[in-house]
Amino acid sequence: MINLCRVEEIRAAERAALAAGHTEADLMRAAGRGVAREIERAAGGRAGTVLVLAGPGNNGGDGLVAAAALQERGWRCLIWGYRRTDSGGAPIDAATADQFVWIEPRALAEAARGADVIVDAVFGIGGKDTLPPEVVDAFATVAAVRRERSTPVVALDVPSGVDADSGAVAEGALAADMTVTVGLPKIGLYRAPALRYTGILRLIDIGLPAPDISREAPQLITEQDVRAWLPRRHADTHKREVGTLLVVGGAPTYYGAPRLTAAAGARVGAGLVTLAVPRSLIAPIATALPEVTFLPLPEGEIGGAGARMARMIHEQIDRYQALVVGPGLGQDSPVDEFLNALFRVRTVAAGIGFGASTVAEEAQEFRAQAVLDADALNWLAKQSEWPDRLRSAQLVLTPHPGELSRLLDTEVDEIVADPWSAAREAAERFGQVVVLKHGHTVVASPDGTLLVAPQALPALASAGTGDVLAGMIGGLMAQGVPSREAAAAGVYLGGEAAILAMERVGTLGLVASDLIDALPRALAALYDARWGRIGG
Ligand SMILES: NC(=O)C1=CN([C@@H]2O[C@H](COP(=O)(O)OP(=O)(O)OC[C@H]3O[C@@H](n4cnc5c(N)ncnc54)[C@H](OP(=O)(O)O)[C@@H]3O)[C@@H](O)[C@H]2O)[C@@H](O)CC1
């Protein structure tokens, strides 16, 4: 994890780096080259034409270094300057700078149309809360070309006009497809409304010292964290040992949801996934998911089915390391009865007399590890004093703002206005891990930590993506990953899988099954040895 930083902390880190012997030119060189590498990678290694909008300060300097690095790799570089007519202040050799083509304001539209990539390096963390009119005009020109031709826009460090602390956005700012942030993650980029302007976020290391992790600061979930959290599998293990997951959900009209959850659990590495669903759902699900086993539950309409369903699960619960409860359960009365019985855990203590007709029931605490999603959260919101009743369970709740508003008995608007505080409040009040799915999804824990997803992807606004997330988290918990880390890893993997899926199906075309298809590749990139990098 790494703290999301405020500008003053970034400036302090820069001073510390300078005091440790780095020069400003070193930092700018590392920043610009890093940005160029990200652009090259996104462009698939092909060289084209880049248009850099360069401002007067160090952000513009970074942009010119990036242009120089791209030029060395065969790119043609067009530069439009705001209060800048040359590459002064940027550590670039004269021969390279001589080849830059400087663009007059009236030639900007034509230059933008001829560009394969446009870089916004006008203002960075030294920007003010309004943009000058010339910059607003230039951005409007570029935005029109971006819409017309789908030309990618890359923001350097921050989209110009975004306040790196508050996330406020100046009128006329340019939305980017990718923001390459230099050195440390700026907290404002992860807040609304800035998150609508950043596109995909990439963080590049330039050797700045990170501030010490503090529990109060929101922390970014990083690739390194997820690598460290993933379970390690031994050669001499077997499916039950690596993790068993029980997914409880489904109703006659909702069999897609538990199917997605089970598939995600299996794809994230759970050795055995069992679906506890009404009997009639088994045939349609089994054809699509041959790897999954089933615990057939009685159909919901029959009176008393809820309690019988719960009993069947209690009989099996010790065989599973984690549960996911909720996907596609619906909100009918047997569901209430079922979940009341499931979470109150009344076990059969003894059968007395002939035919065991007298049965004593004894209330026990629910102690399992479980992800509660969708209709399980709606049921939970109707219960009183549940945090106390379920205190021995290790739960991960995965609400969207509507579900969290019911759990906290507050308005959705309040949650959307300050999602991080709402998630923290919920985790503290409930004593459980809470994953709030809004913007940059966050994982809040009762110990006060708040882990923030690196991406906020509009492509994920599609039915079933929540079921996939619940399955990934449950699948990781089943493999022994602690609940908070499992939640954070699931959130991270969901973002990476979405980025991979978007390359194939795009933003609008993405559906939840695409995430499951992409998940093995996202996971392999974190888990498996990377022979493919050699010589790359
Ligand atoms: N700190 C670090 O660790 C590292 C930082 N790095 C990079 O440096 C960037 C920060 O650079 P920075 O401090 O030079 O500020 P920057 O954003 O370029 O803007 C300042 C210039 O813009 C001008 N200006 C601003 N707003 C304006 C407006 N509305 N209207 C008009 N003018 C306006 C302002 O003008 P002035 O106020 O001086 O008149 C000044 O000339 C950072 O984002 C990152 O890219 C990395 O290279 C290495 C590590």
Ligand SMILES: [K+]
């Ligand atoms: K910028």
